[in-house]
Amino acid sequence: MGIVKGDQMILNMGPQHPSTHGVLRLKISTDGEIVSNIEPVIGYLHRCFEKHCENCTYEQVIPFTDRCDYIASMNNNFGYVVAMEKLMEIKVPDRVEYIRVIMAELNRIASHLLALGVYGLDVGAFTPFLYMFRDRERILDIFELTCGARLLYNYMWVGGVSHDLPVGFVETVYGFLDYFEPKLKEYNEILTYNKIFIERTADVGVLPPEVAISYGVSGPNLRGSGVKWDLRKDEPYSIYERFDFDVPVGEGTIGTTGDCWDRFYVRMLEMTESVKILRQALKDLPQDGDVHQALPKKIRPPKGSIYQRTESPRGDLAYYIISDGSPQPYRLKMRSPAFTALSVLNEISRGVSRMPKYLLEGSYLAEGSKGLLKEGGTSRRKLVEGLASSMGGSIEALYYAFGENDIYVIVDVPDDATMTALSLAVNATGALRLKTTVLMDPEIIDEASTKSISYRAPGQ
Amino acid sequence: MTDNLEQLIKEAVEKALEGDMDAINNIEDRVTRSKAKAALVKAKREAAKEKPEVSSDESDSTQDSAKIKTSNENIAELIIQQFPEDINKDLSSEGHIQIHPKNWMAIAKYLRDDPACLFDSLQCITGVDLGEESDLEVRYNLHSMTHLHAIEVRITCSRNNAKVPSVESIWRIGDWFERETYDMYGIEFDGHRDLSRILLPEDWEGWPLRKDYDVQETYHGIVVPKVKEGWE
Numbered sequence: 001m002g003i004v005k006g007d008q009m010i011l012n013m014g015p016q017h018p019s020t021h022g023v024l025r026l027k028i029s030t031d032g033e034i035v036s037n038i039e040p041v042i043g044y045l046h047r048c049f050e051k052h053c054e055n056c057t058y059e060q061v062i063p064f065t066d067r068c069d070y071i072a073s074m075n076n077n078f079g080y081v082v083a084m085e086k087l088m089e090i091k092v093p094d095r096v097e098y099i100r101v102i103m104a105e106l107n108r109i110a111s112h113l114l115a116l117g118v119y120g121l122d123v124g125a126f127t128p129f130l131y132m133f134r135d136r137e138r139i140l141d142i143f144e145l146t147c148g149a150r151l152l153y154n155y156m157w158v159g160g161v162s163h164d165l166p167v168g169f170v171e172t173v174y175g176f177l178d179y180f181e182p183k184l185k186e187y188n189e190i191l192t193y194n195k196i197f198i199e200r201t202a203d204v205g206v207l208p209p210e211v212a213i214s215y216g217v218s219g220p221n222l223r224g225s226g227v228k229w230d231l232r233k234d235e236p237y238s239i240y241e242r243f244d245f246d247v248p249v250g251e252g253t254i255g256t257t258g259d260c261w262d263r264f265y266v267r268m269l270e271m272t273e274s275v276k277i278l279r280q281a282l283k284d285l286p287q288d289g290d291v292h293q294a295l296p297k298k299i300r301p302p303k304g305s306i307y308q309r310t311e312s313p314r315g316d317l318a319y320y321i322i323s324d325g326s327p328q329p330y331r332l333k334m335r336s337p338a339f340t341a342l343s344v345l346n347e348i349s350r351g352v353s354r355m356p357k358y359l360l361e362g363s364y365l366a367e368g369s370k371g372l373l374k375e376g377g378t379s380r381r382k383l384v385e386g387l388a389s390s391m392g393g394s395i396e397a398l399y400y401a402f403g404e405n406d407i408y409v410i411v412d413v414p415d416d417a418t419m420t421a422l423s424l425a426v427n428a429t430g431a432l433r434l435k436t437t438v439l440m441d442p443e444i445i446d447e448a449s450t451k452s453i454s455y456r457a458p459g460q
Numbered sequence: 461m462t463d464n465l466e467q468l469i470k471e472a473v474e475k476a477l478e479g480d481m482d483a484i485n486n487i488e489d490r491v492t493r494s495k496a497k498a499a500l501v502k503a504k505r506e507a508a509k510e511k512p513e514v515s516s517d518e519s520d521s522t523q524d525s526a527k528i529k530t531s532n533e534n535i536a537e538l539i540i541q542q543f544p545e546d547i548n549k550d551l552s553s554e555g556h557i558q559i560h561p562k563n564w565m566a567i568a569k570y571l572r573d574d575p576a577c578l579f580d581s582l583q584c585i586t587g588v589d590l591g592e593e594s595d596l597e598v599r600y601n602l603h604s605m606t607h608l609h610a611i612e613v614r615i616t617c618s619r620n621n622a623k624v625p626s627v628e629s630i631w632r633i634g635d636w637f638e639r640e641t642y643d644m645y646g647i648e649f650d651g652h653r654d655l656s657r658i659l660l661p662e663d664w665e666g667w668p669l670r671k672d673y674d675v676q677e678t679y680h681g682i683v684v685p686k687v688k689e690g691w692e
Contacts, residue, residue: 043659050644051668213581213605216633229605307584307601307612320586320599331669335584343636379651382629386653 008036008415015044024342031415038346042339053332058084058158058299061332066152068334071114074107074143075312077156082237083308083319084158088301095289096160097239102173102281103146103155105274109180110139111313112220112267112274119264120191123200128191135183138176145172159295170282177275184272192268201264202255205348209258215347216340219315220270224250224263231311243280245273300327314338357396357439358419360409368431369406384409391418407432410439535611538576543567556599556612561624564615565651568627571602571613578606582631585638587645589671596622596645596670617647619670626652644669 008029015025023044029037049068053061065080066073078100085092117132140150147155147163155162191197207217209225222229230247232240248269250262301323309318315337322331364372372380377400385395393413400407413419419436426434536557540547543559546567551558559567571579579602588597600613615624626649628634638649639658646667649655657664665676675684 043657043661046659048668054669210580211632214632216582216631216637227605234608309583316583318584318601320584320601322588331586331588333584333586339636339640340633343633347632382651382653389653 007031008418015041026345035349038349040342040345042342049334050332053329055328057327058301058329061329062157063152063154065334066154068336069312069314069338070151072107072111072313073151073153074103074155075111075310075317077153078104078238079308079310079312079317080319081156081158082310083306083321084299084301086308087304087306087321087323088158088296088299090159090296092159093286093289093291094239095286096291098281098285099161099165099291100156101238101240101243102278102285103143103153103161105277105281106139106142106173108274108313109271110136112271113139115313116187116191116264116267120197123197125191125194125197128187131183131187131190135180138179142169142172142176145169157295158299160292164291170285173278173282177278181272181275184268187268192265198254198261201260204255204260206256207258207263207344207348211344211347212258215344217315217344218337218340219311219313220266221263221315221341223248224266225258226250226252226262231309231316235309237308237310242284243277245276248273298327300325309335312337315341356413356415356419358411358413359437359439360407360411360423361405361435361437362407362409362426362432363404364406364432365430371431387422388413391422393418405435535577535609539567539571542570551614556614558614558616561615561617564625565627565630567613568630571611572630576607578604579611580605582627582633582637583610585634585641587641587647587669589645589669590616592672595619596647598624598641598647600627622647623650624648625650626655628652643667646670 008031011028011030013026013028015023025041025044027039027041028035047067049064052064056064062077062080065076069076081100084090113132113136117129117136120126120132121129143153143155144150145166146169147153149155207221207225209222209227212222212225212227217225218229226249228247228249231237232245233247248266250257250259250266252259252262253265254261301321303323303325305320305322307318307320309316311317316335317337318335320331320333320335321329324330381395381398384398388395388411391413393411396410396412398407398409411419413422416438423434423436426432536552539557540549540552543563543566546560546563548558548560571577581603583601583603584599586599586601588599590597595616595618597614597616600615601610602613603610617624622645624647626634626638628638628649628651635652635654636658638652639655641647642649642652642655643657643659644667656662660668661679664679666673668675675686678684
């Protein structure tokens with residue numbers, strides 16, 4: 001079948017999503033149902049975290065880290081206190097380390113439950129969402145029991161935690177784990193292997209590993225592409241080296257490695273691993289010990305800077321802290337995993353293969369040659385790339401040559417109209433004469449050979 | 461307090477540390493008893509402080525950091541050898557290298573592609589204002605997924621003409637990171653295809669994370685709240 005092309009349509013999504021999963025605006029260019037370009041517009045939730053921090057004391061930063069990601073606040077606290085303790089060279093008691101790991105892993109499960117639940121909701125599965133929220137609520141109850149808050153905990157402090165574990169905590173968590181483990185099987189039955197869900201996620205949005213790394217994608221999104229990378233294993237912080245757990249990666253079980261389904265399934269498997277870590281941590285948790293023991297009264301880290309990465313449920317969460325010796329951070333930068341993950345959206349959602357290819361042969365006129373010598377080839381290449389991507393296309397190859405033509409370019413552009421516009425714009429400058437040839441895939445010739453056409457040459 | 465009482469407290473604390481709390485609880489005088497309890501807490505705290513120094517984890521972690529340090533030093537050495545003119549050796553240390561902006565593009569390419577470096581992932585770009593009267597700085601945290609080593613690259617640029625070559629084409633995430641740094645510090649990344657504000661609105665005035673930043677008073681008729689100084 002040939003490729004049917006219509007007009008480009010610009011579709012606006014957001015910024016106010018009806019169920020407010022997050023406030024994000026997407027400018028989507030589509031041709032029918034095929035997306036040709038997505039431009040994420042972010043910043044609607046920008047809350048000046050870094051500027052605030054410069055005006056707060058180190059202790060006051062912790063509640064802000066909660067609010068940076070209210071789905072996994074424990075992990076955000078964790079990253080910050082790990083960085084601060086490394087900067088100040090504090091060693092916290094074992095009991096505190098265990099409590100922190102327990103909280104972080106519980107929060108990881110809660111966060112993944114939300115991620116998977118609303119994911120299912122967005123592709124049209126309502127029931128799993130309710131199941132997962134029901135179970136997430138149990139984790140939030142455990143947090144409420146511990147520190148009084150459901151979402152914004154302010155629980156981990158530099159050198160300790162805010163409250164000791166309540167009476168009966170260990171039994172409650174064991175109770176939850178015993179309840180939760182069989183539920184994972186249930187989720188798989190109701191959602192993971194559901195035919196409609198597979199149809200909608202397998203082979204969609206394939207993210208190749210090298211692209212993922214170049215875009216700084218991390219965490220379950222990176223592991224979904226088959227890269228075995230987990231900071232808890234590869235650069236262990238806190239006491240993660242004491243636990244025995246696996247790092248699940250996407251294997252293309254249903255579709256292609258690195259598709260939406262793989263990213264989904266990796267999270268599902270990670271919850272099992274978190275349960276494993278939790279059981280070990282609960283078993284080894286030291287019974288006694290003061291959880292405030294190493295808590296300094298006023299935090300004044302020595303002059304210097306630190307870059308510390310931790311594995312949050314979304315991926316690589318890092319803090320860059322610069323201290324000038326005063327009780328307030330001189331500079332505090334948070335490297336958010338979601339920010340980097342979002343930047344790859346355009347790259348993987350584009351239906352690039354659907355775009356026709358064109359061969360451009362160009363010869364420079366006198367003025368153009370002069371300009372080329374002045375600016376240099378690579379900077380021109382950049383300009384052509386910019387031009388193509390602004391029209392929703394991309395450059396496959398660009399070469400300069402001797403002979404009749406000076407430049408050869410193979411370019412992917414959404415359609416003929418766009419190509420004509422591009423070539424007209426270039427020719428109008430008078431610096432370059434451009435000849436355009438439409439390129440066809442071998443498949444089109446195959447297709448052509450199957451059509452029978454009767455033609456009579458003149459005079460026969 | 462007499463020597464006698466001190467001796468009593470000391471003995472009771474020693475017994476309590478061995479697990480016999482009755483030694484303290486059996487002290488008849490309430491004041492002496494509470495003093496003994498306070499001494500016990502203090503003793504426990506000191507014991508906890510001493511403990512980590514002898515534990516085996518501590519020695520492990522120092523070994524680890526030593527290992528990372530040596531690999532970082534080697535990397536820094538390697539780059540200094542390769543680009544002797546572009547590195548400011550005085551300001552570089554084992555953890556980071558300080559380079560001049562001019563050749564940054566070539567160095568970045570080398571860092572990504574050289575088999576000994578292979579820094580395939582740009583972890584973070586942090587802008588820093590070194591002070592109201594001095595320069596701005598851009599810090600790049602690089603990490604190699606192959607060799608598992610990391611390095612920090614620092615580039616200083618002047619406040620009034622803040623320009624640094626863009627590495628967006630080398631690490632794709634550079635695109636957004638550079639836009640973010642531009643947004644907050646007004647550092648221009650030469651060669652970036654679409655250097656525009658990313659978090660703040662297009663028509664926002666000034667560079668918020670610079671130390672000499674003054675908030676604009678109104679934005680489209682909306683009063684902008686002032687940042688409060690020194691919350692305590």
